[in-house]
Amino acid sequence: MKVPATKIQEEMSKEAKSSYFDLPALDVSVAFPQATPASVFPKCTSDYYQLDDLLTSEEKAVRLKVRECMEKEIAPIMTKYWEKAEFPFEVIPKLGALHISGGTIKGYGCPGLSVTGSAIALAEIARVDASCSTFILVHSSLAMLTIGLLGSEMQRQKYLPSLAELSSISCWGLTEPDYGSDASALRTTATKVEGGWILEGQKRWIGNSTFADVLVIFARNTATNQINGFIVQKDAPGLQSTKIENKIGLRMVQNGDILFKKVFVPDEDRLPGVNSFKDTSKVLAVSRVMVAWMPIGIAMGVYDMCHRYLKERKQFGAPLAAFQLNQQKLVQMLGNIQAMLLVGWRLCKLYESGKMTPGQASLGKSWNTLRARETVSLGRELLGGNGILADFLVAKAFCDLEPIYTFEGTYDINTLVTGREITGLPSFKPAPLRPQSHL
Numbered sequence: 001m002k003v004p005a006t007k008i009q010e011e012m013s014k015e016a017k018s019s020y021f022d023l024p025a026l027d028v029s030v031a032f033p034q035a036t037p038a039s040v041f042p043k044c045t046s047d048y049y050q051l052d053d054l055l056t057s058e059e060k061a062v063r064l065k066v067r068e069c070m071e072k073e074i075a076p077i078m079t080k081y082w083e084k085a086e087f088p089f090e091v092i093p094k095l096g097a098l099h100i101s102g103g104t105i106k107g108y109g110c111p112g113l114s115v116t117g118s119a120i121a122l123a124e125i126a127r128v129d130a131s132c133s134t135f136i137l138v139h140s141s142l143a144m145l146t147i148g149l150l151g152s153e154m155q156r157q158k159y160l161p162s163l164a165e166l167s168s169i170s171c172w173g174l175t176e177p178d179y180g181s182d183a184s185a186l187r188t189t190a191t192k193v194e195g196g197w198i199l200e201g202q203k204r205w206i207g208n209s210t211f212a213d214v215l216v217i218f219a220r221n222t223a224t225n226q227i228n229g230f231i232v233q234k235d236a237p238g239l240q241s242t243k244i245e246n247k248i249g250l251r252m253v254q255n256g257d258i259l260f261k262k263v264f265v266p267d268e269d270r271l272p273g274v275n276s277f278k279d280t281s282k283v284l285a286v287s288r289v290m291v292a293w294m295p296i297g298i299a300m301g302v303y304d305m306c307h308r309y310l311k312e313r314k315q316f317g318a319p320l321a322a323f324q325l326n327q328q329k330l331v332q333m334l335g336n337i338q339a340m341l342l343v344g345w346r347l348c349k350l351y352e353s354g355k356m357t358p359g360q361a362s363l364g365k366s367w368n369t370l371r372a373r374e375t376v377s378l379g380r381e382l383l384g385g386n387g388i389l390a391d392f393l394v395a396k397a398f399c400d401l402e403p404i405y406t407f408e409g410t411y412d413i414n415t416l417v418t419g420r421e422i423t424g425l426p427s428f429k430p431a432p433l434r435p436q437s438h439l
C-alpha cells in the first residue's frame with residue numbers, strides 16, 4: 001500500500017525533531033577544539049611599544065588590577081549575558097572593589113585618579129568587555145562627574161560616596177528622541193513650582209536608566225529658556241524608563257526610553273552649576289577623553305584574541321599565523337593600536353596640563369574610533385567563521401564598537417568640532433534652503 005506523501009513528511013519531521021532539533025548546541029570548546037574561546041582571555045600582546053614606560057607607578061598598578069579582575073572574573077561570563085542582552089548584576093561588587101568609580105574626583109570616597117589612570121582603567125575594562133566599560137563610563141565619567149563638578153557641596157556629600165562604592169547606580173540623560181546630535185536644542189522642560197521643579201518630556205538611549213537609583217537629567221528652564229540639570233530619584237512619581245530592545249551592540253548595557261510625566265524634583269536636587277548648555281562642557285571634556293580610550297581597549301582585546309587564535313588554528317598544514325596575508329593584517333592592527341595609544345596618552349597629558357582644547361578631544365575620539373573600526377573589522381576577517389561568534393570575542397567587539405562610534409558625539413559631529421576649531425568656521429548647520437526658482 002502506498003503511504004500518502006504528507007504522512008511520510010510528518011514521520012520524517014517527527015524523527016528529525018527528536019534526533020537533531022531537540023539537541024542543545026555543542027559547547028564551543030567541544031564543537032571547535034582547535035582554538036581557546038574568549039572565556040579564557042588571551043594574554044596581552046597588543047602593547048607593542050610598552051605604554052607602561054609612560055605611566056606612573058599608581059597608573060601601572062591600576063592597569064594591572066583592572067586587567068586581572070576583567071580577565072579572571074568577567075571574561076568567563078560575558079558572552080552569556082551579551083547573548084541574552086541582560087546586565088550582569090553579579091559583576092557590580094567586583095567592579096566596585098576595584099575602586100575606580102568616580103575616576104578623577106577627589107574626596108567623597110572617590111579614588112582621585114589622574115585622568116590617565118582613569119582612562120587606562122576604562123580601556124582595560126573595554127579590552128575584555130565594552131558593555132562593562134560603557135556602564136562605568138556613564139555612571140562614573142558622566143553622572144558622578146556632573147555631580148562632582150556642577151553639584152552643590154551637599155549633593156556631593158549625599159550622593160558620591162555610595163556611587164563610588166557602586167552600592168547605588170546612576171545614569172546621565174541628555175539625548176531625546178528628536179534631539180541627538182542637536183542635543184543643545186532639547187525640549188524636556190523644567191518649570192519652577194513651590195519647593196522645586198516639574199519635569200515634563202522624554203529622553204532616549206539613556207544607559208543604565210532602567211535600574212539606576214539616581215538619574216542626572218538635563219531640561220530646559222521654562223522661565224530662562226536655558227538648560228538646567230537635575231538629580232532625579234528612581235522612585236519619583238511620573239518617571240518611567242523602558243528598555244530599548246534588539247540592539248546589535250553593547251547588548252548588556254540597558255539603554256532606556258525615559259518618560260517624565262509631571263515629575264517633581266525638590267529644589268535641593270537642582271544642580272546649581274548647570275545654568276546653560278555650555279556648563280556641561282567641563283564634564284564632556286573629561287568624558288570625551290575617556291571615550292577616546294574605549295576603542296583602544298576594544299582594539300587591544302581583538303588583537304590579543306587574533307594573535308592567539310592564528311597560532312592555534314591550522315589550515316593547509318600550517319598555523320594561520322604563518323600566512324603572509326594574515327601577518328599583514330595583524331601588523332596593520334598592531335600599528336593602529338600603537339598610534340591610538342599614543343593619541344590617547346597625549347590627550348591625557350594635554351588635559352592634565354590644562355591645555356587640551358575641545359577640538360583636540362574630539363579628534364582623539366573620532367580618529368580612535370575610526371582606526372578601531374578598521375582594526376576590529378580586520379580581526380573579524382582573520383577568525384573566518386568564528387569571527388561571527390560571540391564566543392571568540394571579535395564578533396562581539398565588532399558589534400560593540402558601532403555604538404561607540406556614534407555616542408558622545410558621532411564620528412561626524414566630533415569631526416565638525418575639530419573642523420570648526422582649526423578653521424574658525426562652524427559647519428554644523430546647512431546653508432538656509434533657498435526657495436525653488438522657476439527658470
Ligand SMILES: Cc1cc2nc3c(=O)[nH]c(=O)nc-3n(C[C@H](O)[C@H](O)[C@H](O)COP(=O)(O)OP(=O)(O)OC[C@H]3O[C@@H](n4cnc5c(N)ncnc54)[C@H](O)[C@@H]3O)c2cc1C
Nearest residue numbers: 172173174175180181205206207403407408409410412428
Ligand atoms: C548604545 C548607546 C548608548 C547611549 N547612551 C547615552 C546616554 O547614556 N546618555 C545620553 O544622553 N545619550 C546616550 N546616547 C545617545 C547618543 O549620544 C546619540 O545617539 C548620538 O548623539 C547621536 O544622536 P542620534 O542617534 O539621534 O543621531 P542623529 O543626530 O539623528 O544623527 C544621524 C546621522 O546624521 C549625522 N549628522 C547629524 N547632524 C549632522 C551635522 N550637523 N552634520 C553632519 N552630519 C550630521 C550623524 O553623524 C549621524 O551619522 C547613546 C546612544 C547609543 C547608541
